[in-house]
Amino acid sequence: MATLTMGKPQMMRRPLLGWTIHDGLVVARRNLIQTVRIPEMLFFSLVQPVIFVLLFAYVFGGAIPIPGDAGADAYRNYLMPGIFGQTVAFAAAASTVGLAEDMHKGIIDRFRALPMSPPAVLVGRTLADAVRQILVLFVLSITGFIVGWRISNGLLPAIGAYALLLLFAYTVAWIGSWVGLHMPNPETANTAGLAWLFPLTFLSNAFVPISSMPTWLQAFAAYNPVSTVVLASRELFGNPTGIQPDYWPLQHASLYTLISCAVLIAIFATLAVRKYTRTTSR
Amino acid sequence: MGSAYACLDVRMTRDLAVHAEGLVRTFGDVRALDGIDLTVERGQVVGLLGPNGAGKTTTVRILSTLLAPTEGRATVAGFDVVKQADEVRRSIGLTGQYAAIDEYLTGRENLRMFGGLYHLSPKYVKERSEELLDWFDLSDAADRPAKTYSGGMRRRLDLAASLVAQPSILFLDEPTTGLDPRSRLGLWDVINNLVAQGTTVLLTTQYLEEADQLAQDIVVIDHGRVIAHGTSEQLKDQIGGDRIEITVSDASRIDDAVRAVRSVSAGEPLVEESRVSAPVSGGSTVLVNAIRALDADGIEVSDLVLRRPTLDDVFMSLTGHAAEDETTAAKPAKGRRGRGSK
Known part of the structure; x- marks a missing residue:
């Protein structure tokens, strides 16, 4: 057996934040390579929202009237941003399961025993899960286009809508990561990680107008960031929005989305990083 | 200072x-x-x-x-x-x-x-x-x-x-x-x-x-x-020099074998199923004495050796149990119990 001959390496020096970004990108790259290596998982994460589009467009669509817009394609144009919002919200589940799996395996011990920036494992996870949503949104947009959805407000606002959706995906990925760190094993993460997402996405304007809900529920739905990111997307894509009840978030959908994303990231990134540095695997 | x-x-x-x-x-x-x-x-x-x-x-x-x-x-x-x-x-x-x-x-x-x-x-x-x-x-x-x-x-x-x-x-x-x-x-x-x-x-x-x-x-x-x-x-030195190790043909006579070994050994014998081992001092004369003691009791032996202690012996004499013993003992029994009692 040959001997190792290379000289001792020099470790590079950089400010802490620089390393957090550097290490976060290294981990994100790893998570994205995983996505490519497990094409089945990517495939099924695309199939589900596509099925939702078809289900709502053709099965429920005719039964849900959109106040203020009576066109034939009204519901499909109303629906697509709702599906976008719901789908990116479910990006949180991937973070939960992915992180629960990492914590369960030996690899987390190696990460911890490296001189890397501790939050990087979480930064990389959330970044990769948000980036993956670019592909998901692309496939969904094509599907939407086929069933009759149109962007009718110009290119720049549409880009703004996609950007907001991705910011929202990044936000819920942090919440999902925090949930994942509390899971005892990947199996539990698979069920518990999804549980909170159903009420969150359905108690919103994603599929039905808020004005059709009982008053007590309207308040919850109006302050639910899922509603505002969906409403903001509808406005930016130039899709029908329905008639909005008088709540501040619904009058300033884009602004409220930006603020709530910033607040939620600040809260859950702090909680998740703290939980991560305190938890030992197994 | x-x-x-x-x-x-x-x-x-x-x-x-x-x-x-x-x-x-x-x-x-x-x-x-x-x-x-x-x-x-x-x-x-x-x-x-x-x-x-x-x-x-x-x-x-x-x-x-x-x-x-x-x-x-x-x-x-x-x-x-x-x-x-x-x-x-x-x-x-x-x-x-x-x-x-x-x-x-x-x-x-x-x-x-x-x-x-x-x-x-x-x-x-x-x-x-x-x-x-x-x-x-x-x-x-x-x-x-x-x-x-x-x-x-x-x-x-x-x-x-x-x-x-x-x-x-x-x-x-x-x-x-x-x-x-x-x-x-x-x-x-x-x-x-x-x-x-x-x-x-x-x-x-x-x-x-x-x-x-x-x-x-x-x-x-x-x-x-x-x-x-x-x-x-x-x-190895800490637990004494050589060890004698005897395996009896009939496991039910292990207690008699232990008695025989004790008469020639320099320390407490250790028993594992049909095998008994003990530290000895005195080299090959011990072997002869051991054979005599066993023969006097009519104990049949399938194996008898004098050897340097292994780390296994060290562990045994230090802890009173074999190194790998606890591995099996610590593991919870696999499979569900009471499956038949419906």
């Missing part, structure tokens, strides 16, 4: 690769470590020997900054494992019981990722990865996801990943557990090679043979405490 002593103290700690004092770690009511003292000099190979649950892994996890001690303190490469965790991490490599690699990444991608996370220059990481892949005989498999690797290959990749930054101290937690004999020998070869190049190694094992093969210095721990410490030879 006190400062001179303090200075000396610091220098001594710096010269030691590992220095732990009174390490205690509790998990709820369980006292996993009950005051471990440990010293490893630079360039030394120390084996931490003990059964499952003895506290080996907990010790390594504390020394590699994965776990904080409840009490006591430890320095690795001269740095405090709690207060200077990052400096410790720059100086060590860790290979655990489970291959800590990403199975969806290829071997090469794994090494490059860990190199990047060690904050080494991309150029260095690239060259070092190739060197390690070559050295660990993984070049042909370098572009296959680690998922497709055999157990031995994974363990080699895992060890390679620990070596990307050329750590001066290497922690190996049961490096060969679960490997077939050939892979085990291969890994021993690698470890011996690293040691020859000056790497300090602290390894844990429950295989006495492994500690005997690799380590110059052996620390035996049980129930979270150090119960013996020394070279393999010293430990």
Whole structure:
């Protein structure tokens, strides 16, 4: 057996934040390579929202009237941003399961025993899960286009809508990561990680107008960031929005989305990083 | 004058690769470590020997900054494992019981990722990865996801990943557990090679043979405490010289055999099923006396030997139980009980 001959390496020096970004990108790259290596998982994460589009467009669509817009394609144009919002919200589940799996395996011990920036494992996870949503949104947009959805407000606002959706995906990925760190094993993460997402996405304007809900529920739905990111997307894509009840978030959908994303990231990134540095695997 | 002593103290700690004092770690009511003292000099190979649950892994996890001690303190490469965790991490490599690699990444991608996370220059990481892949005989498999690797290959990749930054101290937690004999020998070869190049190694094992093969210095721990410490030879001398070992043909006569052995032995006999062994002094005359004693009682013997003690004997005489005994005892019974009682 040959001997190792290379000289001792020099470790590079950089400010802490620089390393957090550097290490976060290294981990994100790893998570994205995983996505490519497990094409089945990517495939099924695309199939589900596509099925939702078809289900709502053709099965429920005719039964849900959109106040203020009576066109034939009204519901499909109303629906697509709702599906976008719901789908990116479910990006949180991937973070939960992915992180629960990492914590369960030996690899987390190696990460911890490296001189890397501790939050990087979480930064990389959330970044990769948000980036993956670019592909998901692309496939969904094509599907939407086929069933009759149109962007009718110009290119720049549409880009703004996609950007907001991705910011929202990044936000819920942090919440999902925090949930994942509390899971005892990947199996539990698979069920518990999804549980909170159903009420969150359905108690919103994603599929039905808020004005059709009982008053007590309207308040919850109006302050639910899922509603505002969906409403903001509808406005930016130039899709029908329905008639909005008088709540501040619904009058300033884009602004409220930006603020709530910033607040939620600040809260859950702090909680998740703290939980991560305190938890030992197994 | 006190400062001179303090200075000396610091220098001594710096010269030691590992220095732990009174390490205690509790998990709820369980006292996993009950005051471990440990010293490893630079360039030394120390084996931490003990059964499952003895506290080996907990010790390594504390020394590699994965776990904080409840009490006591430890320095690795001269740095405090709690207060200077990052400096410790720059100086060590860790290979655990489970291959800590990403199975969806290829071997090469794994090494490059860990190199990047060690904050080494991309150029260095690239060259070092190739060197390690070559050295660990993984070049042909370098572009296959680690998922497709055999157990031995994974363990080699895992060890390679620990070596990307050329750590001066290497922690190996049961490096060969679960490997077939050939892979085990291969890994021993690698470890011996690293040691020859000056790497300090602290390894844990429950295989006495492994500690005997690799380590110059052996620390035996049980129930979270150090119960013996020394070279393999010293430990063997500690329980006396040669041992006589007798296997009886009829296991029901084991008690008579024990009596016969006791009449010639220099210490308390140990019984395992139909075999009884005991330390003796006096060389081959003991054998003759033993045969006479057995013959007088009419005990038939299927095997009778006089041999140097193994570490197994050391462990037995120190703890009162075999090294691997507790492994089976500690594991919960597999399968569901009371399936028939519907």
